[in-house]
Amino acid sequence: MAIASIWISLGCMYLLLTWCNNAIEAKRSSQTGCKLSYRFADCRFLQLVSVPRDLPNDIEELLLDFNQIQSISKTSLSLYPDLKSLSLQSNGLELIEPDAFQGAIRIESLSLQNNNIAAEYSKTSEALLYTPSLKNLDLSTNGLKMHMVTSLLGNMRTLENLCLDHNIIMHLDDTVFAGLRELKQLSVQWNYIYEVESGTFDHLIKLKTLNLAFNSLPCILDFGLTQLRTLNLSFNQLEWFQSRELDKEFSLELLDISHNQLLFFPLLPRVHHIHTLLLSDNRMRFYSELFDTDSSYVNFTIMENNSTNTTAINVWEEEIKSDLSTLQFLDMSRNQFTYLPEEFIVKMISLIQLKLDWNCLDTFSLSHLRGSNSLIELDLSYNRISELLMDDTPSFSSLHYFNMSRNNLQTLPKHMFNDMKGLRTLDLSHNRLSLCCKQVGAARSDDNNCVDMRPLTSLKNLYLSGCGLVLDAHCILDGTTLTHLDLSENHVKDLSPLQDTCRTLHFLSLRNSLPYNLSLDFSSYQNLRYLDLAENNLTNFPTSLIELSLQSLDLRQNNFTSLPLYNTYHGLLRTLNVLYLSKNPFECCELSWLNVLKESSSINIPDLPQVSCNFSNHFMLVQRLPESIPHSCLWKTGDVLLYLLLILPICVTFLVALLLMFLTFREIILQKLKRRCRRSTSY
Template structure:
């Protein structure tokens, strides 16, 4: 019966394994191509030409990373159902006219990373016989502006065109002429410094335009009403101005980050903008420096009509309609202030990033910011005051509030209780301390009240220079994530109100030297960081926790007592232990860790032997032998010294017996000698 079961099992494996291989990895053709369902992957096979022994019904063919220099005439004639073809990275010089004969339904073609610039006229002639082509990738082919119109001639069916990483320097009005169905155009990583007027206006269906990583100096008359997504990041733009018109723009997302903008962009009057990215520029408002009376006259000549427009040079007025904005990023700029009512006009704003600016004051009252704002980042500014007038419980809808790395000593007393949806607060690197009950009662001193914020789950207080001891500063909170690193902690009584709910606790460089720490009350803790604390003994209370992550780096631990810690080892997944002076002769616990737990810094773990530090990972065998000899303990030393002591004792006894009579006579003679007076 057992033999029958064995042969049945072998038969089952024989029948299922080939099916599993064919379904998951695909079949292999004679020349090594992987065949899936109507897809042939012939990449990385050093092919010199298109293989002709593939199934005729394939719809997708990948020929990437081969050595095909020319796509010859009728290369795909037998693959009449082909809809997608990729010939990337082949150093291909050109495509012969007629190469695409027989595949009238080809929709996707990628010629990326080749050299079709050498004979681009021939490739252009071949592309004209792809009447159904919708997506074309000509990136990384060293194409210039003169080549682009030739290659794209009569390709009216195109909907998606990629020309990234070429050497296009300027765009002429006729560059994309005839591409009436084009919806997406990417020109990233070129050298474009000038765009001729009308270049994109004929592309009436164009929705997405990507001009990132070019050399554009300015956008002085933006008039593309059809565009929905425009990426101008990583250029040299100093200003962005749209047309003074009442035409409706379909713009939804605008990215002008990482440029040289000096002023807030002048957006269209009517648009659908929900995302505006302006980070990493040089923007600020200037009326506090130059006043508001300076103006300049601009002479505008258009269609033989001359007009003069007077513009206030340093005015803080924003004429753009920002009421539709949902996400606004103005981080990494030079804003020292914002005009009165600037953010109150952003009535739909949910996400606002103002970090890394020069702000010293900011208002978070309902009159200052939108009542719909969910996330506000004011980190890395110069804030000394946060203004909040007329606030009441529930009036602010913030969920995420970042005030880290400022100069805040205090905050409005009821600021956080007015945020009934707040779940994350970051107050790290501010010179503040938390209010105790006595301070709240007596109204003494400058402090921050973080008590009774019932929705709060994640709190960051790293590097605030606080002394935390007996005061119950987290009363009424249910925290799950708390960072108290780089403060001074003398005990855990102040955490009693939230200890049982904490899941992640960070205590880097904040425990007093060799303090006795009891972690047993943190029953929900899964992440603990106690690195940089000069601990000499492993906290015994950790053995009863179900930790998943533990960081013990930069302490003074000699060994880890992990022999009878089944619960800790059963749950622990990652532990960091480097920069500790472990004893090379006490590494038995290391084998326990290595066998079942991830130690990302294992290569950096060292141990100490005779004033030397050695890598634990490749500890010399001689050290292990020395440790084995040393670890025999007291009985070994006793066993070694006992024969020596017995030998010395016997020698002394023999010596005494040998000279016994002579010594006695000498002593008696000296004792009987008379003494002179």
Template sequence: MDIASFQTLLAFMYLTLPWRTNGAGGKHSTQSGCRLFYGVADCRHLKLSTVPQDLPADIEELLLDFNQIRTLYKSYLIRYQSLTTLSLNSNELKYVEPEAFSNSRLEVLSLHNNTINRMYELLSKALSLTPFLKKLDMSRNALTMDMVSVLLRNLTTLENLILDNNIIMRLDQTIFEGLLRLKEISLQRNFIYEIESGTFDRLVQLRKLNLAFNLLPCIMDYRLVQIQMLNLSFNCIEWFQSQESDAEFHLEILDISNNLLLFFPLLPRRNHLQSLLLSSNKIRFYGDIFGTNSSIADSLIVKNVTTNITNFDLWNEEILGDFSTLRYLDLSHNQFTYFPPGFFTSMTMLSYLKLSWNCLWTFSILPGEMDSSLEELDLSNNQLSELQVTQGYLDLIYFNLSSNNLHILPRYIFQSMNKIHTLDLSQNPFNLCEYETTSEVGTEDDKCVDIRHVPSLKRLYLSDCRMEFDAHRVFYGNKLTHLDLSYNHVKGIQFLVDIATTLQTLCLRSCLKFNATFDFSAFVSLIWLDISENALTTFPASLSGLSLHYLDLRKNSLISLPFYNSHDVGNLKTVYISCNPFDCCELSWFNLISRSSSIPDLDKVTCNFSSRYFPVQKLSESVLYSCQWRTGETWLYLLLTLPVCLTFLVALLLLFLTFKNNILQNLKRGCSRSTGY
């Protein structure tokens, strides 16, 4: 009885719970098709033309995105007085009744991708009756600055404003007037080419400002001390200069990437910068071109009929400002040929430095030049022929030197890196030091790069270094899990004996002999293998015993694959097999792997039949029929040849019977001989 009473009590509690906890996990649907879940009504993608009225009156969040609502009347929302979030994205909304939001407690309103620009004055009146509104999204509505000024009038509680993808061309001091609580503004993907001085000055709580993808030509008097994150990427900025003052700027993240900067930006003297993104500009230092002779330029700033002229030295290589808090610096895709002495000295907290895709010939990492806190350094795609590093000073986790012209590196540079995890030395013309050379003291070649005895190293990339790998143990003392040797010359894989049991990923693209035999049985941990572009004629049989998940066989000379049952396929999840001359009449293996594995290049897989290539997915009936005869059982051949043989025998028999008498007489004459007495 106790158990029955307890079950009855549970059933009663379940039936009497409020709507928001009804159903499995609080979920159920309405007649209009909306999905309900804990105070949220999800009515997206239902082709609704009005706001549904069959929802619980106490919903707090209503999602109406991707419907066909073009008008919003007061009667639509009067039922939902607890509503705090309303999303009407992508509805072609153009008419909003002035009192549409008067009975709600809206805090978040999203009107992205509509046509509110057509009757924006009415929407402005409706917004004025939202005393609790904190976040407003009016992106992609073809709004101009004048429209925005009207729409934002008296929205004193607003904290987050999104105006992306509109047609705003300039900003003046009136556009954000009275919005003193604004913390975030996003204006990306407009056509802003001018910002009037003082536009953001009175927004003392503003922390994030996004002006990416606009047409700003320069920032000549940056004075926003309150901003923490500023995004100016993808503009046309040629010059960035902050206000010359001792004021403390709270700027932490500054993004001026993908602009036209010619000089390193003149940043505030006192700041809290942690991330500085300057990639894809035209920045460089000009001292090597113009010498030490100074060239003074004047900047003219006009404000309130007052002219301010600032002088600065164009070729001065001294970097002003406090960089002691900087952790991430991206200078990639610029035109640096060198860095002046002491450039990185003040960056005592720098952890991530990207200098790839520049024009550097040499680079120094010496005490006093760069702090030892650096963890990631990318020098790829330069013209480096020399790298100067003090032994034991640099302790990186990630080091990228690929695509340079390095023939030699400082001896034991990597052995002193106790935390190095990833090392990319691809596309550099150097040789690796061999284990055998250590058998005699003093016999080591000083012109080799030593990567032995680096136990922390897990990922090593040596693609296209023009090296030859044979039996020499160049990875002695390592525990690599990822290795890329593509586009080198590999005579055998005995040199991998020291890392065979730890390797999980191995790339041998375009470096094996087409007729060579390789034994991969020792690579017990291998799960990812790339042996594409090798013109292999035979599939390595030792691979069948491995637990491979990924296998790339593209651009070889394989006629068939030795997959006869599901055991042969093993754990393969992804296989690339295109650009091989597979035999159209030997595709039983293909059906096997296509059922158990993914073949991303399936539409490019072809097979050969009578010197013609056909897509494997759409083999014609004639090819399949011909293959049946060519690869059929013995009875098919007998069935084909037996009628021919019988016909030939009958023809011989008829011929014999027809000319029997003549044949016998000729034989008789030929056999008769005269007898002498």
């Protein structure tokens, strides 16, 4: 134990000394302004016109990005023989002399992004011959064409990662990447590629990741890269994707064909390892209901070198011959599916996430998911589903997210939620549904079509916006522990239907849900943090909110003329971060509450430039109120002293007038008084 303690102490001392040395090194800087640390120099944004020569000779990494270095000569890097990583991004670099890397042959990573290598690409090609250890090369945004790339990559036998993004490559053939047998990652996105000849990538026997996104490819008819794991073909013009008919096992794991023009489900390899298939934003659908499947074969002709290969494919066939058992994430959103074949999803036994939103589905059977016991997320929103079918076979115990918003549902299968014990988020917004009440004696005639939320004991987020609900029954959310509830665009007559979940709610939206002015009591909502009361007809601010710890409050488009906020000591003002106030008829002479809000530096009013107030039936922006308005308000609202100042001159004037009248008509007045007061004397 003693020896072990000594060794531990020595180790700690060594680490401490190393840290101190590195800290001292980190504080160093060169005369040119480069920041230096252990074998690392950061010379970015220094307006340099050449490679600095005052750096330590043993540096291994040098950053020269965003300078003005237009050429690299032999002497530029000769002082740094240990250099392994060099970055020259955004320099306007045009020339790399043929012998520029002779003094730095250990370079493994070279970034030439956003320069003008195309200007002198032949000399740069000669310079790259002296980089026998180069593994990472970035030539993106250099105006390169295919023949230039072919020349630059002529002797890159050790290259593992290559980036050619944002160039002007229009065509790829089998000569471009010949010899790159160690290449593992290739990115050619954001070019103008409209054709990839057969055999272009066949030499890349170690290629694992290929990115061809944002090009102009019309189709893929002979995909045969069995070694590839990730293929990105998004944002092209693909109408068809077909794999080569091989008995070999494909290593493909992620395939992205989203944002294309696909008309049919892609013909995948028979044996593969695809776990993520992204097909969103295409024009796919199944056609067997529209066409005769007996006469629906199409011949595809593949011309390769001097040979021609013709393949007949039944394009209307609904059976997917490829093995889909490995699929975990399938995104077919934003397509044109009107229905799904019965056995289409059944084969996906490993499915975790299924997205079918923004399609044209009229019906959907949850029984199709009977084999997907691990399904966590299901999105059927933005369809035309009027009927949701379900038998007793499916089990959705693992389902956490279920979105059925923006459909035509009026009812749901009975006991649909009984097996969804793990459901956390449910979105039924914009369907014409009604909620069940547990009080059987109070059942209505349409309760047979209502949705029972009581089995969803694990539910946290519930969205019921725009369902036409009339919330007047108690206990509709009995047993739930919701934290997020959206009841916007419904008819909420009072808050009593929410009393079963009021203590757990963090977010509550009652936007456009209060048909008339209500006196709302939120005193039971002690955990509420986000409240949306916008687009209602409230005239009285709910005073119960003042002592809550809200973080966000939306009061837009109501009928508030003032807010009862008189000082910054309220609990609401201590926690509130965001407050929306616009489109209310506030009184310009009652804006003292706004000054209270402005005194609190933690409160942000994003729509303050749109907040207006009323003064004599004229609405003005509160941030542009003329200085005369506050003075006019003093006269209009009336202060005690102000009243005295107004009444006193009037009273004095009146008294002076009386005194003048008395002095003027004194004799007449006295005579009249004597005559009225004269009485007979008794003897």
